Amino acid sequence: MGVGLYCKAIAQVNVFADYIPPLFLRLVLAIEFGESGLQKFHGTNWFQEVAFPFPFNLLPPDISWHIATYFEILGAIALVLGFATRFFSVSLVVLTIVAIVSVHWPAQLTSISDLITGYRIVDEEGDGLGNYKLPLLYIVMFFPLIFKGAGKVSVDYLLIAYVKPIKTVMS
16 A cells, blocks of 8 residues: 555656756756856956866957857756757856866866865865866756756747657658
8 A cells, every 4th residue: 555655646746757857957057057147248258367178278268258158148048948958958068067177176186185175166265176066066957958858848848749740741
């Protein structure tokens, strides 16, 4: 009886699995990246002070600033709508990896202990050991959106639902 009740409860929760979790992931990530993009849009370019890794160092800092700004803003809008979710998720993961390597990674990496110390939200001590925890969490949060998609509350889902009948008719 207990197992049957548990299975029924899980079945009820699973009904919402393609609706609520991807929507909440998209909204949380949209808020974070949208806020960051708007801060860049209204702020001053501090990318001149950043040492970007290859091949991103080939672009002038002004171009990098604009690419990051507009990908964060457009990506946030796309995430809210659930439009081109996989494309923007991958794009924002690449942007986040560049940010980790350029800004959040430990400046003085001499041991595993330094790397572990850098796994934090803020470098309050100013010890140069980084603060890559939050960007790493964002990357992990993008994985379900990349591998499973935007969910059923999305433009992506509506487009797929619309295109499938057309393909069936044309076949």
